[in-house]
């Protein structure tokens with residue numbers, strides 16, 4: 626099956642076009658004021674209109690209230706709502722019911738114990754496994770940090786789960802080989818500075834994922850990750866840092 630690719634935090638027509646031309650399956654628009662990738666609703670609406678069915682439109686929200694959710698629905702008409710805050714399973718279910726759209730819940734992974742939260746979110750449409758943010762981080766995601774992929778090697782994960790956190794054109798093939806992820810999500814790894822997406826990096830990331838599939842990537846292995854997971858990771862020391 627084809628590995629699905631999401632490019633998150635797009636903010637200009639040029640970089641959105643680059644993602645679509647590269648063949649991204651999902652494109653993400655962030656609505657979270659502290660983020661360098663934040664889009665107001667008029668900007669998000671204009672970009673979302675450019676997608677025209679060429680990819681799934683994802684709106685990323687952090688602990689949205691009902692008014693924010695309604696604004697997101699009206700502006701972006703998302704195919705998928707990504708929840709990247711501290712939303713409880715009950716709140717996720719309420720958002721899903723109110724929106725009438727599929728929901729993807731992001732869970733921060735920092736230690737094996739974090740995997741125990743996965744069954745609580747069994748009712749979500751998709752699950753995104755991301756690195757926990759470092760202590761005191763302003764952003765609950767989009768920090769460009771990988772978690773230790775060994776934590777999920779061999780874990781029972783729901784169909785269609787997505788891997789994120791610190792992925793880049795030069796490490797995504799290894800991430801896929803080590804985790805067997807059916808889908809990947811990237812933001813910082815295709816940027817030249819926080820919030821500044823690079824069309825060439827976007828194209829390189831999607832190409833790396835497609836090349837990995839063409840090469841027939843092996844099933845998930847539990848061996849020690851070499852490159853990305855050796856770098857400082859928000860998750861590496863297993864501290865119980867909240868997702869948001």
Ligand SMILES: O=C(O)c1ccccc1NCC(=O)[C@H](O)[C@H](O)COP(=O)(O)O
Nearest residue numbers: 633660766767768769790791811812813
């Ligand atoms: O990107 C942001 O600014 C952001 C803000 C608030 C919540 C989540 C955010 N980003 C999430 C993502 O872009 C991805 O889903 C994921 O965290 C991967 O990010 P990265 O490690 O930068 O590739």
